[in-house]
Amino acid sequence: xxxxxxxxxxxxxxxxxxxxxxxxxxxxxxxxxxxxxxxxxxxxxxxxxxxxxxxxxxxxxxxxxxxxxxxxxxxxxxxxxxxxxxxxxxxxxxxxxxxxxxxxxxxxxxxxxxxxxxxxxxxxxxxxxxxxxxxxxxxxxxxxxxxxxxxxxxxxxxxxxxxxxxxxxxxxxxxxxxxxxxxxxxxxxxxxxxxxxxxxxxxxxxxxxxxxxxxxxxxxx
Numbered sequence: 001x002x003x004x005x006x007x008x009x010x011x012x013x014x015x016x017x018x019x020x021x022x023x024x025x026x027x028x029x030x031x032x033x034x035x036x037x038x039x040x041x042x043x044x045x046x047x048x049x050x051x052x053x054x055x056x057x058x059x060x061x062x063x064x065x066x067x068x069x070x071x072x073x074x075x076x077x078x079x080x081x082x083x084x085x086x087x088x089x090x091x092x093x094x095x096x097x098x099x100x101x102x103x104x105x106x107x108x109x110x111x112x113x114x115x116x117x118x119x120x121x122x123x124x125x126x127x128x129x130x131x132x133x134x135x136x137x138x139x140x141x142x143x144x145x146x147x148x149x150x151x152x153x154x155x156x157x158x159x160x161x162x163x164x165x166x167x168x169x170x171x172x173x174x175x176x177x178x179x180x181x182x183x184x185x186x187x188x189x190x191x192x193x194x195x196x197x198x199x200x201x202x203x204x205x206x207x208x209x210x211x212x213x214x215x216x217x218x219x220x221x
Contacts, residue, residue, distance in 0.1 A: 024182040031180065032084055036075050036091035040098055046167075047101045051108065054166040054196050058114045060122075061131055064099045065111065065138045065146070070131035071095045073123030102143060109144045112199050114160055115151045118216035125220050132217045136210055147203025148212045158198040166192055 031039055055062045061070060075095070076088030102109055118135075121128045139146035163175040172183040172192045183189060204212070 040094035056112045058160040069127035148209040
């Protein structure tokens with residue numbers, strides 16, 4: 001049964017103490033019926049209370065590193081696809097404001113992205129170029145570890161996965177086409193943490209990651 005949209009990620013985190021906690025399957029159509037901006041705003045407090053973010057994305061630039069132009073193109077596309085009122089521009093502004101948490105002390109961000117995601121263009125060429133340029137800047141922040149998994153990786157230790165976010169060691173949020181699944185069962189969280197570590201060993205960092213981002217920028221021309 002879909003949960004009420006008022007049930008926040010923070011509430012899901014609080015029930016992680018239960019060893020028998022069941023995954024919470026929340027359909028996007030319920031979460032976005034009050035608008036995409038409202039959905040962005042609902043995570044602000046939760047983000048402030050999270051110390052360690054581990055994020056893997058196979059298809060998109062992670063939300064915490066999205067620029068306003070890229071986010072507006074993405075969220076507007078989502079609104080059109082789901083046939084809901086399009087508040088993509090306002091939602092993008094809220095997403096960028098929410099992402100300022102990466103500049104606050106007391107948080108650490110380990111982000112992994114498949115190289116292919118750097119080439120999936122959202123918005124016009126200028127918006128995509130600005131997004132990729134920002135990755136070069138954000139990836140150098142002291143609190144951020146940005147890894148890129150090259151498309152040329154041979155004998156992958158793990159195949160590309162659905163986008164998932166691990167918040168501290170208490171909540172995993174998995175993004176599906178139709179719904180978001182919040183997992184609080186410790187054994188399942190451990191499985192996602194294991195997958196994250198496998199993916200992390202295949203990523204490149206620092207100058208090698210920057211080279212792949214620059215390659216994607218050059219491909220826009």
